[in-house]
Amino acid sequence: MADEHVSPHRARVNGAFLHQYHGKPVCLLGTIIRADGGGTSFQVKASDGNQINVRLRSPISEPLTGLVEVYGIGQGKNLVVADSFTTFPDSLGNNFEMNTYNEAVKLLHSVEGNLNPWIPT
Amino acid sequence: MWGNNDQSFGGGGFLTSQGYESPQTGDKSKGRRSQNIMPVTCKQLLECEEDTYKVEGFEAHVVTLVGLVRSVETSTTKVSMFIEDQTGTMECVNYGGTDGDASSDPTLLAEGTYGRVVGALRNPKNQKYVIIFKSAPVTDMNEVTCHILEVIQNRMKLKKLREGDAQKAATSFTGGENTFTNSMLAGGLPTGTGGGGSASASGGVGHIAGFTANQNMVHRIICNAREESGIHKDQIIAAVKNKIAQKEIMEILDFLSNEGHVFSTVDDDHFKSTDSQYM
Numbered sequence: 001m002a003d004e005h006v007s008p009h010r011a012r013v014n015g016a017f018l019h020q021y022h023g024k025p026v027c028l029l030g031t032i033i034r035a036d037g038g039g040t041s042f043q044v045k046a047s048d049g050n051q052i053n054v055r056l057r058s059p060i061s062e063p064l065t066g067l068v069e070v071y072g073i074g075q076g077k078n079l080v081v082a083d084s085f086t087t088f089p090d091s092l093g094n095n096f097e098m099n100t101y102n103e104a105v106k107l108l109h110s111v112e113g114n115l116n117p118w119i120p121t
Numbered sequence: 122m123w124g125n126n127d128q129s130f131g132g133g134g135f136l137t138s139q140g141y142e143s144p145q146t147g148d149k150s151k152g153r154r155s156q157n158i159m160p161v162t163c164k165q166l167l168e169c170e171e172d173t174y175k176v177e178g179f180e181a182h183v184v185t186l187v188g189l190v191r192s193v194e195t196s197t198t199k200v201s202m203f204i205e206d207q208t209g210t211m212e213c214v215n216y217g218g219t220d221g222d223a224s225s226d227p228t229l230l231a232e233g234t235y236g237r238v239v240g241a242l243r244n245p246k247n248q249k250y251v252i253i254f255k256s257a258p259v260t261d262m263n264e265v266t267c268h269i270l271e272v273i274q275n276r277m278k279l280k281k282l283r284e285g286d287a288q289k290a291a292t293s294f295t296g297g298e299n300t301f302t303n304s305m306l307a308g309g310l311p312t313g314t315g316g317g318g319s320a321s322a323s324g325g326v327g328h329i330a331g332f333t334a335n336q337n338m339v340h341r342i343i344c345n346a347r348e349e350s351g352i353h354k355d356q357i358i359a360a361v362k363n364k365i366a367q368k369e370i371m372e373i374l375d376f377l378s379n380e381g382h383v384f385s386t387v388d389d390d391h392f393k394s395t396d397s398q399y400m
Contacts, residue, residue, distance in 0.1 A: 005212065006210060007191070007205045007209060009207070009209060012207060027207045071207075092261070095262070097263055100266050101263075104266045116276075117161075118273070
């Protein structure tokens with residue numbers, strides 16, 4: 001497999017866990033609260049309700065809404081510097097159970113290492 | 122001579138040899154083998170040491186991944202989809218290629234969307250990929266949550282199975298059957314010698330109809346034996362110690378082997394099950 005297809009192991013986080021991954025790759029799934037002017041950042045409501053700021057490396061032209069998954073590096077308690085993100089159409093986002101996902105994220109962080117392939121070692 | 126254009130099958134009792142194939146020496150020679158499918162992450166597949174992916178010693182014949190389709194590359198011989206699931210990226214291949222018109226292939230997933238791939242790990246020349254049996258877009262994001270949980274549950278369950286093997290053979294995999302073994306024990310219960318066991322059926326709990334509770338227990342123990350040579354009768358006796366009398370165990374072993382559920386291997390004291398997944 002060529003190198004361009006290698007991706008980092010990102011931890012799925014919500015607001016509460018973000019600070020544990022300062023400087024490390026994270027994956028944040030949440031809903032867009034608002035996009036800031038200039039298109040370089042937006043705010044996301046994480047699965048536990050916390051508000052997280054997302055800073056983009058290059059600005060986006062269209063306003064984003066709905067369910068979004070952000071991939072980037074965690075910074076402190078409420079910032080993610082994004083490498084990329086995925087938006088989902090309303091058809092996928094509307095039925096998504098955020099509470100259940102949040103429970104799954106909490107579970108991911110509580111199950112010990114070798115039983116749990118989701119958390120980066 | 123024989124069989125050139127000869128369509129007649131009569132005569133000397135010989136069949137003209139039209140495709141008289143010798144048995145395949147490949148996968149099928151070992152008899153029935155159960156196939157399983159396990160939910161996995163890309164990282165687990167990338168990091169596993171051998172060509173097959175194993176969890177707690179259980180081999181996964183088929184795996185399923187759920188992740189973002191990062192890129193799709195088509196060529197005349199194959200279609201490669203790179204699935205990224207936050208633990209890593211795995212190449213998933215569909216051989217057969219395209220006619221050059223990618224949009225006409227219904228199995229192609231759209232880049233930047235979540236998809237599920239069901240397939241098998243292949244590792245030629247140390248380049249791992251998954252050969253696709255089925256690929257489909259994820260139509261409900263809850264499937265992603267579900268996959269996350271299934272991956273964890275899969276490992277935990279298999280670890281529990283492995284630990285519970287010989288010691289707690291009476292405990293069913295699906296749980297909830299503990300109580301029957303205690304209530305059916307302690308003498309008085311007729312054993313199933315000579316195939317007559319169905320009369321005292323354990324209320325349908327035994328996973329093969331017609332077994333008594335004790336027969337089922339012994340059969341389960343033998344099914345779980347991992348070694349090539351199966352399990353020695355002393356190990357069976359130790360595993361059901363105090364629950365079944367030794368004489369009864371011997372009768373059960375006779376019954377099971379007469380019925381064809383178990384057979385002896387390296388010597389008369391080693392048994393293996395015909396229903397085992399560990400062929």
